[in-house]
Amino acid sequence: MDITSSRSIPDVPTRETAFERPNYLNAEYGWKSWLFTLDHKRIAILYLFSVTAFFALGGLFAGLIRLELLTPEGDLFGPDTYNRVFTMHGIMMVFFFLIPAIPAVLGNFLIPLMVGAKDLAMPRLNLASWYVFNIGGIFTLWSIVNGGVDTGWTFYTPFSTTYSNTYVVATALGIFINGFSTIFTALNFIVTIHRMRAPGLSWFRLPLFIWSMYATSLVIMLGTPVIAITILLVAAERLLHLGIFDPRLGGDPVLFEHMFWFYSHPAVYIMILPAMGVISELVAAFSRKTIFGYRVVAFASVAIAVLGFLVWGHHLFVAGQSAYAGTIFSVLSMLVAVPSAVKVFNWTATLYEGSVSWQTPMLYALGFIGLFTIGGLTGVMLATLGIDVHVHDTYFIVAHFHYVMVGGTIMAYLGGLHYWWPKMTGRLYPTFPSKLSALLVFVGFNLTFFPQFILGYMGMPRRYWSYPPEFQVLNVLSTAGATVLGVGYLLPILYFAWSLKFGEKSGDNPWGAVGLEWDTPSPPPTENFYVTPVVTHPPYTYNREEVHNRLTQEANFG
Amino acid sequence: MKSTFPLFPDSASALSHDVDALYAAWVLVSLFFTVLIAGLIIFFMARYRRRHPEEVGQKERAALWLEILWSVIPLGIMLVMFAWGTRVFFQLYRPPADAVEYTAIGKQWMWKVQHPDGQREINTLHMPLGQAIKLKLASEDVIHSFYVPAFRVKQDVVPGRYTSLWFRATKTGVYHLFCAEYCGTEHSRMIGSIIVMEPRDYENWLAGGTGGKSMVASGSDLFNSLACVTCHRASPGITQRGPSLEGVFGSQVKLADGRTVVADDNYVRESILNPTAKVVAGYDPVMPTFQGQITEEQLTQLISYVRSLGPTGAAPAGGSGGTPTAGTPAAGGASNTSSAQMDANSPLNTAGQTTGSAQKPPQK
Numbered sequence: 001m002d003i004t005s006s007r008s009i010p011d012v013p014t015r016e017t018a019f020e021r022p023n024y025l026n027a028e029y030g031w032k033s034w035l036f037t038l039d040h041k042r043i044a045i046l047y048l049f050s051v052t053a054f055f056a057l058g059g060l061f062a063g064l065i066r067l068e069l070l071t072p073e074g075d076l077f078g079p080d081t082y083n084r085v086f087t088m089h090g091i092m093m094v095f096f097f098l099i100p101a102i103p104a105v106l107g108n109f110l111i112p113l114m115v116g117a118k119d120l121a122m123p124r125l126n127l128a129s130w131y132v133f134n135i136g137g138i139f140t141l142w143s144i145v146n147g148g149v150d151t152g153w154t155f156y157t158p159f160s161t162t163y164s165n166t167y168v169v170a171t172a173l174g175i176f177i178n179g180f181s182t183i184f185t186a187l188n189f190i191v192t193i194h195r196m197r198a199p200g201l202s203w204f205r206l207p208l209f210i211w212s213m214y215a216t217s218l219v220i221m222l223g224t225p226v227i228a229i230t231i232l233l234v235a236a237e238r239l240l241h242l243g244i245f246d247p248r249l250g251g252d253p254v255l256f257e258h259m260f261w262f263y264s265h266p267a268v269y270i271m272i273l274p275a276m277g278v279i280s281e282l283v284a285a286f287s288r289k290t291i292f293g294y295r296v297v298a299f300a301s302v303a304i305a306v307l308g309f310l311v312w313g314h315h316l317f318v319a320g321q322s323a324y325a326g327t328i329f330s331v332l333s334m335l336v337a338v339p340s341a342v343k344v345f346n347w348t349a350t351l352y353e354g355s356v357s358w359q360t361p362m363l364y365a366l367g368f369i370g371l372f373t374i375g376g377l378t379g380v381m382l383a384t385l386g387i388d389v390h391v392h393d394t395y396f397i398v399a400h401f402h403y404v405m406v407g408g409t410i411m412a413y414l415g416g417l418h419y420w421w422p423k424m425t426g427r428l429y430p431t432f433p434s435k436l437s438a439l440l441v442f443v444g445f446n447l448t449f450f451p452q453f454i455l456g457y458m459g460m461p462r463r464y465w466s467y468p469p470e471f472q473v474l475n476v477l478s479t480a481g482a483t484v485l486g487v488g489y490l491l492p493i494l495y496f497a498w499s500l501k502f503g504e505k506s507g508d509n510p511w512g513a514v515g516l517e518w519d520t521p522s523p524p525p526t527e528n529f530y531v532t533p534v535v536t537h538p539p540y541t542y543n544r545e546e547v548h549n550r551l552t553q554e555a556n557f558g
Numbered sequence: 559m560k561s562t563f564p565l566f567p568d569s570a571s572a573l574s575h576d577v578d579a580l581y582a583a584w585v586l587v588s589l590f591f592t593v594l595i596a597g598l599i600i601f602f603m604a605r606y607r608r609r610h611p612e613e614v615g616q617k618e619r620a621a622l623w624l625e626i627l628w629s630v631i632p633l634g635i636m637l638v639m640f641a642w643g644t645r646v647f648f649q650l651y652r653p654p655a656d657a658v659e660y661t662a663i664g665k666q667w668m669w670k671v672q673h674p675d676g677q678r679e680i681n682t683l684h685m686p687l688g689q690a691i692k693l694k695l696a697s698e699d700v701i702h703s704f705y706v707p708a709f710r711v712k713q714d715v716v717p718g719r720y721t722s723l724w725f726r727a728t729k730t731g732v733y734h735l736f737c738a739e740y741c742g743t744e745h746s747r748m749i750g751s752i753i754v755m756e757p758r759d760y761e762n763w764l765a766g767g768t769g770g771k772s773m774v775a776s777g778s779d780l781f782n783s784l785a786c787v788t789c790h791r792a793s794p795g796i797t798q799r800g801p802s803l804e805g806v807f808g809s810q811v812k813l814a815d816g817r818t819v820v821a822d823d824n825y826v827r828e829s830i831l832n833p834t835a836k837v838v839a840g841y842d843p844v845m846p847t848f849q850g851q852i853t854e855e856q857l858t859q860l861i862s863y864v865r866s867l868g869p870t871g872a873a874p875a876g877g878s879g880g881t882p883t884a885g886t887p888a889a890g891g892a893s894n895t896s897s898a899q900m901d902a903n904s905p906l907n908t909a910g911q912t913t914g915s916a917q918k919p920p921q922k
Contacts, residue, residue: 079743152740158717159700159742163666247718248849250832253701254716287606289615296625318703319714320721323651327644334636338629345628348595351602354615358607366599373595377588384639386580386646390710393703393738457581458567459707461738464746468734473563512611542614551612 023426023523038123039526044109045424046130051101052493054137058092061085063486066448066479074466082465083150084166090153095175096137098409099267102274103185104133106416107213109424111189113517113524114207116198116533121191129184132177140174143167152463154264157245157256161237169238172231179224182270186217186224193217198516200535204298207515207539208284208291211298212277215305219266219273222309227263230256254320261312269308271405272372273301275412276343279365282415283347284540285513286362287354291540293346300339307336317388326385333383340376344369355542359511360431363438364415371407371445375400378453396456399449407445414441414492421496422510426523427503429495437495440488447481512551514542570733570754571709572690572726576646578710583642587635650711653724657692659862660685661773663854664695664702664715667744669735670855676771677764681750683735686760690726694823696854703739706752714739720823727754777863780856784848800845801838807868812839821868826861 024041027033034042064085068076077085108126112119120126143149149171151160160168193214197206234256236242243249245256284291291297313321313329347369356362378400382388391397414437422428451474460471467475509518520529537544569575606615660683661672671679685691695704697717704723705712708731713723737748755763771779781787789800811821814837819825828835830852833845852860 074746079746083740083743083745150742154740156701156740159740163700163742251718253718287615288608288613290618292618293620293625317647318712319701320716320719323648326647330644331637331640334640335633337636338633341632342625342629344595346625348598348602349624351599351606353619354602354606355608355613356603356606358603366603369599370592370596373592374588377584377591380636380639381581381584381588384580384584384643386577386643386650387584389647389650389712390577390581390707392712393705393740394707454565458564459705459734459736461705461736461746463740466746468749470564543617548612548614551614555611 021521022525023521024526025425025523027526036127038119038127040108040112040120040123040126041424041524041526043126043130044105044107047100047104047108047133050130050134050137051097051105054092054096055101058089058097059486059489061089061092063482065089066482068465069467069475070479072467072469072472072475079465080150083152083463084144084148086463087149087152088144091140091149091171091175093405094153094267094271095178096133096140098271098405099182100133100185101413102278102409102416103182103189103213103216104129106209106278106413106420107189107274108185110420110517111192111210111213112196113423113520113528114210114515115193115196116201116516116529116535117192117196118527118529120188121196122188125184126188129181129188132184133181136174136176136178136181138174139177140171143170143174146170154260155234155256156260157234157237157251157253158247161234161244162246162248169235172234176228176231179228182220183224186220189213189217190221198533198535201516204295205535205538206298207277208280208294208297208301209274209277212273212280212301215301216270216273216277219270219305219308223263223266223270226259227267230259230263233259254316257316257319258312261315262309265312265315266305266308268401268404269304271409273304275368275372275409276301278412278416278419279347279368280343281515282361282365282419283350283369285419285511285515286357286359286365287351288357288512288542289350289354289540290538290542291346292349292352293342294538294540297343297346300343303339304336307332307339311336311383314383314388317385318392330383330385334380337376337380337383340372344373344376357511360429360434360438361415361419361511363435364411364418364441367438367442368408368411368415371403371411371442375403375407378403390459391456393462394456395452395460395462398462399452399456402449402452406449411441411445414438417492417496419511420517421499422506423517423522423524425500425503426506427499428506428510429492429499429503433491433495437488437491440484440491442488444481444484444486444488448478448485449481451475451477451481509554512554514547515539568708568729568731568733569710570727570729570731571706571711572728573646573649574708574710574728576649580639580642580646584639587639650723653692653722654690654726657690657724659692659694661694661696661855661858662704662715663698663858664704664737664741664748665698665854666700666742667737667748669704669737669748669750672773672855672858673764674773675764676773676776681735681748682753683750684753684755684760684763685727686757687727687730687754688757690724692722692724694858695721695723696858698854700741701739702737702741702748705736705738706733707736708733708752712738720827727752730754730756773859773862774866776856777859777861777866780852780860781863784852784860786860789845799841801841803864803867805867805869807865809869811836813837814839814841814843823861823865826864827857830857830860 024039034046037043068074068082074082146167149166149168151164151168155172193210233244237244237246237249237251241249243251245251245253247253280291280297311329311333313325314333317326382391382397382400418434455471455474458471460467506522508522516533519533569578658674660674663670669681671683693704695713695715697715699717701717702715703712704715706725709725711723711725713721715721731754733752733754735750735752737745741748789798790803791798806821807826809821810818812818819836825836831847831849833847834843837843
């Protein structure tokens with residue numbers, strides 16, 4: 001490829017010339033150009049590899065869990081191994097996949113593009129965050145290799161501080177380190193969104209993905225320090241026997257639960273808010289219509305971020321918290337459901353009189369809306385005191401949060417990846433396998449987790465290595481579903497890899513979408529835009545002469 | 559015990575139907591909204607499917623009334639469900655006045671249950687049909703959770719404090735008892751059975767058991783053997799190092815620092831384990847701690863005894879001999895012979911037997 005000559009034509013691109021133009025992928029070669037890059041797009045790709053690896057690992061642990069639960073007796077491995085496996089599944093998925101996935105991959109790649117900036121405000125901090133993330137991950141992996149940890153991802157005291165004989169501190173330190181990478185990323189996003197918006201890009205012209213990433217970043221900045229402090233206190237009690245949580249040393253175990261959930265409940269919104277942002281982008285792009293109630297959806301993100309800090313006590317309804325505290329947390333938890341419900345209604349209303357395309361990213365997005373609806377409604381059920389007493393710590397909870405985290409966050413992440421894959425790589429993936437993957441993920445997911453609602457109401461507690469025989473049929477269904485889900489997740493890895501070499505070239509804007517990120521070539525040049533864009537419209541304005549002309553032109557052209 | 563493929567749990571307590579009704583209502587609401595959203599999505603997908611590649615959607619027709627409508631309706635439904643759920647919760651939370659107090663102590667990985675008349679069991683709780691039972695819960699190590707799905711009740715068992723839950727069985731049978739809070743290696747083996755019997759069968763069962771001293775009698779033994787009695791003697795008029803405990807339980811206690819606390823289970827517990835935390839006004843903080851010297855079971859026995867000294871009628875659930883079950887001749891007759899069988903390794907308890915003459919279960 002003749003790079004030097006192609007550099008001289010930063011001109012209007014066509015499908016044929018797209019790959020000869022300089023872009024962030026062909027700007028430099030060699031491993032150093034990746035490991036020392038300050039380009040947000042390359043860092044996003046680095047993160048893509050890291051989180052995919054952690055996701056695969058977490059998925060492997062999930063597979064082992066489901067395999068063990070095929071039969072009522074614990075027969076695949078012993079209880080100590082099982083406890084380590086579900087603990088590592090939770091830790092890998094929550095801290096090393098769900099929290100970073102959308103912000104660090106899609107957010108890193110898209111925020112500068114969407115605000116019309118050359119890069120994030122602090123590129124070095126961005127690269128540092130990736131290194132810190134991996135160091136944290138390696139710490140945690142090291143503890144697995146050395147024998148693992150068996151406290152559950154929740155690290156409840158005094159089990160974690162006094163009774164567990166596993167690598168609690170090493171694992172928790174990994175999470176502590178990882179927290180800094182999350183904070184770096186969030187800080188970078190906040191500064192970028194405040195300071196680096198293109199001319200004309202006022203707050204209410206920002207894409208909703210930016211709004212939700214902004215709300216997420218605020219939650220990260222305010223919440224993560226609390227989990228860091230909590231981890232340090234656990235380490236202090238475990239190593240130095242300072243009495244903080246263990247009553248034998250004069251501590252209070254419920255204090256730990258308060259501190260843990262003061263972060264970890266907002267962390268749920270750290271995981272779901274970015275997903276909501278992605279869904280807003282997808283629904284708008286594949287309906288070719290403005291999101292219904294744009295401002296309402298934008299403010300709903302902020303409302304969720306704020307209210308999300310006031311509901312942690314709903315994890316403690318049966319923990320020995322006062323009944324009156326429980327009552328207040330119950331009603332506050334229901335309030336936070338209102339902005340979530342409003343979003344679902346607005347997305348659905350967006351389809352009305354839209355031009356609805358059934359392409360793969362949209363299938364993922366619509367799947368998200370359905371699954372998130374169920375996840376949200378069961379969440380409100382759990383906030384209802386009289387029900388939570390019975391189903392707390394059963395498979396009902398497990399099913400609920402998987403509907404939100406897997407049915408929500410992972411569906412949105414995959415949908416986003418399918419939508420922006422041509423932007424990131426300049427390639428198209430094959431249509432049929434990708435639609436098949438969306439279908440398999442949706443069906444497999446429901447088959448895996450719906451039976452768990454029934455199991456939970458029947459009373460099967462979570463984190464059980466063996467269980468009474470009457471629960472077996474539903475567990476077998478769940479394991480069967482997990483197999484389908486596993487295939488659904490494997491397919492994208494295969495065809496995305498395939499597309500890098502063999503995929504059809506995508507052109508700059510294969511979806512005919514509007515948005516600053518589509519106003520620049522795919523893949524974008526290192527500096528993102530040849531000319532600083534000037535924004536004159538609110539986002540998602542498809543009903544415009546120029547958009548119509550462009551789409552017609554492209555339709556005739558190809 | 560059950561069919562091989564049940565889809566709904568047994569209902570066997572006075573409140574399980576209330577919980578089920580609340581749940582059923584929520585399931586209907588959820589079903590309605592899920593079908594509504596899914597139906598609309600599928601309809602719009604088909605109705606507004608893109609026919610030509612250059613097609614775009616219609617201009618948005620913003621509608622504030624819609625936004626208000628779909629904020630207010632869910633909010634209204636949730637507030638109703640909140641009120642209903644809270645009502646059920648307080649019913650689950652507050653034991654009725656006729657509840658009899660049993661004790662369950664969780665430890666890795668078993669449940670130790672003690673009946674008011676002293677009968678003990680491990681991982682099993684026999685109980686009479688129709689009788690409200692209040693379970694006082696304590697943990698010897700980590701957090702456990704006492705969970706009986708058929709009764710729709712669950713309560714975490716937290717080390718360092720007492721929690722409690724209550725239930726009234728309405729159907730005889732054998733029901734699962736689970737530990738619901740992850741507690742280590744054998745968490746999934748920390749299970750047992752709740753055996754609900756006709757009251758008559760229950761009494762027969764008690765009669766055939768090993769019996770044991772009642773909670774209060776054992777507590778009284780401990781009160782002497784641990785020498786609590788030296789300072790907390792009930793001898794009005796004489797200056798002593800500790801306050802008399804007559805009539806204290808359940809009353810307001812004035813502390814040296816000016817605060818007032820209610821002398822409940824957790825206060826008495828703290829005063830035994832950490833005596834300097836809340837010193838009664840007028841006394842010096844001279845009491846030694848009993849932390850590490852007495853077991854959770856002994857603590858509950860001591861507290862039962864202190865409660866039995868409380869103001870008139872302060873022990874509705876204390877099992878002070880006035881309960882329907884403890885009054886059976888069999889249980890009473892066995893009480894002095896086989897006490898402390900399960901605590902044979904405890905020096906404190908055997909010492910207690912030597913001073914057994916001092917025991918005087920405070921019958922009213």
